[in-house]
Amino acid sequence: MASTFVLGLxxxxxxxxxxxxxxxxxxxxxxxxxxxxxxxSIAWFDNIPVLSWLVLRGRCRHCxxxxxxxxxxxxxxxxxxxxxxxxxxxxxxxxxxPGGPDPNATTVHWRYxxxxxxxxxxxxATFIDFDYQVIPDSVTIPGMMIGLVLGCAIGxxxxxxxxxxxxxxxxxxxxxxxxxxxxxxxxxxxxxGLVVGGGLVWLVRAVGYLVLRKEAMxxxxxxxxxxxxxxxxxxAAVLTFFFAPxxxxxxGMVQWLLHGESRFAYGPYLSLAALAVVLAWKPVWEWxxxxxxLLMLYPWLLPTLLVLGLGLLATMLVGGRVVxxxxxxxxxxxxxxxxxxxxDPTADSPPAEPRPDSPLPEPDGPxxxxxxIASGENPLAGA
Ligand SMILES: [Zn+2]
Numbered sequence: 588m589a590s591t592f593v594l595g596l597x598x599x600x601x602x603x604x605x606x607x608x609x610x611x612x613x614x615x616x617x618x619x620x621x622x623x624x625x626x627x628s629i630a631w632f633d634n635i636p637v638l639s640w641l642v643l644r645g646r647c648r649h650c651x652x653x654x655x656x657x658x659x660x661x662x663x664x665x666x667x668x669x670x671x672x673x674x675x676x677x678x679x680x681x682x683x684x685p686g687g688p689d690p691n692a693t694t695v696h697w698r699y700x701x702x703x704x705x706x707x708x709x710x711x712a713t714f715i716d717f718d719y720q721v722i723p724d725s726v727t728i729p730g731m732m733i734g735l736v737l738g739c740a741i742g743x744x745x746x747x748x749x750x751x752x753x754x755x756x757x758x759x760x761x762x763x764x765x766x767x768x769x770x771x772x773x774x775x776x777x778x779x780g781l782v783v784g785g786g787l788v789w790l791v792r793a794v795g796y797l798v799l800r801k802e803a804m805x806x807x808x809x810x811x812x813x814x815x816x817x818x819x820x821x822x823a824a825v826l827t828f829f830f831a832p833x834x835x836x837x838x839g840m841v842q843w844l845l846h847g848e849s850r851f852a853y854g855p856y857l858s859l860a861a862l863a864v865v866l867a868w869k870p871v872w873e874w875x876x877x878x879x880x881l882l883m884l885y886p887w888l889l890p891t892l893l894v895l896g897l898g899l900l901a902t903m904l905v906g907g908r909v910v911x912x913x914x915x916x917x918x919x920x921x922x923x924x925x926x927x928x929x930x931d932p933t934a935d936s937p938p939a940e941p942r943p944d945s946p947l948p949e950p951d952g953p954x955x956x957x958x959x960i961a962s963g964e965n966p967l968a969g970a
Pocket of ligand 1: 622623624625626627647648649650651652
């Protein structure tokens with residue numbers, strides 16, 4: 588476990604480079620590490636994770652510019668998470684559920700390696716989202732590829748088989764051909780996770796856009812969730828999506844501590860929820876298995892729930908808009924033209940639709956994000 592911590596420190600050093608360079612569309616390989624202030628390249632003995640930062644007391648050797656604690660901080664975080672995931676997945680074998688692959692030494696270690704790739708991609712996506720409110724495709728697309736390719740190549744690596752048939756609600760039966768063809772199943776499980784994870788966020792985003800006529804979620808969240816799904820499979824992707832809001836409070840606190848302001852970034856919520864679902868898979872699945880069993884028994888239930896959920900979301904968004912418009916109407920009632928409009932019940936404009944010349948405040952939503960990334964441009968090109 589100590590060696591996984593050291594491995595995490597070294598990998599964390601590389602993740603720092605990714606976080607620093609990927610949003611700018613720069614190569615993560617060349618040039619080698621250099622001081623962003625004086626541009627002098629950093630020698631290997633000044634580039635040892637955490638230790639060099641301590642020896643140099645957080646300053647560049649050449650120009651004495653302060654080096655942020657974030658660099659050793661991300662290295663320590665990566666090291667700690669590598670060790671934590673190893674402890675839970677390999678030493679305690681806490682994730683293995685009945686119906687999943689056989690937890691022998693080989694599958695346990697392969698799955699650990701698989702999840703390390705996911706973990707790294709989530710760390711990079713989270714910190715870039717913190718900094719720039721975008722999740723670059725250069726993180727999520729290669730992540731998806733690794734999820735699909737390794738999922739197929741290793742096989743027997745997913746948390747739960749892609750298809751489970753409940754013979755009884757407590758005991759789930761897995762079709763035998765899945766265990767007979769682990770690589771085909773690995774590819775199916777990853778692809779299903781990618782489509783369901785990305786599709787879910789895409790649907791919510793589409794409903795939000797139709798109702799608010801504003802981008803409620805960035806497209807980066809769609810690709811991030813598709814990437815998570817490609818690693819964890821569709822069931823865990825659905826659970827991640829629904830658990831993510833619960834991590835909002837925790838992540839909001841961290842953002843507030845880092846930036847001293849509250850900014851909206853959904854990516855870190857999804858990342859943290861994905862990590863939690865992966866690490867706590869056994870209790871999560873024990874809780875969720877009867878629900879998925881019901882969905883398998885009654886295939887019409889899933890589309891019905893989806894339509895109901897999206898309908899509820901649309902109702903909440905419209906309701907929020909009506910309430911905000913009503914508040915705006917009350918506060919604007921002293922303005923003469925607003926009084927006239929409020930007194931006229933035959934006004935044909937819907938109450939939630941502020942006119943361009945109306946004193947009603949625009950309904951405030953999260954700022955558009957990921958636009959630049961979606962169009963493939965450098966978000967900071969103009970900065
Ligand atoms: Zn320097």
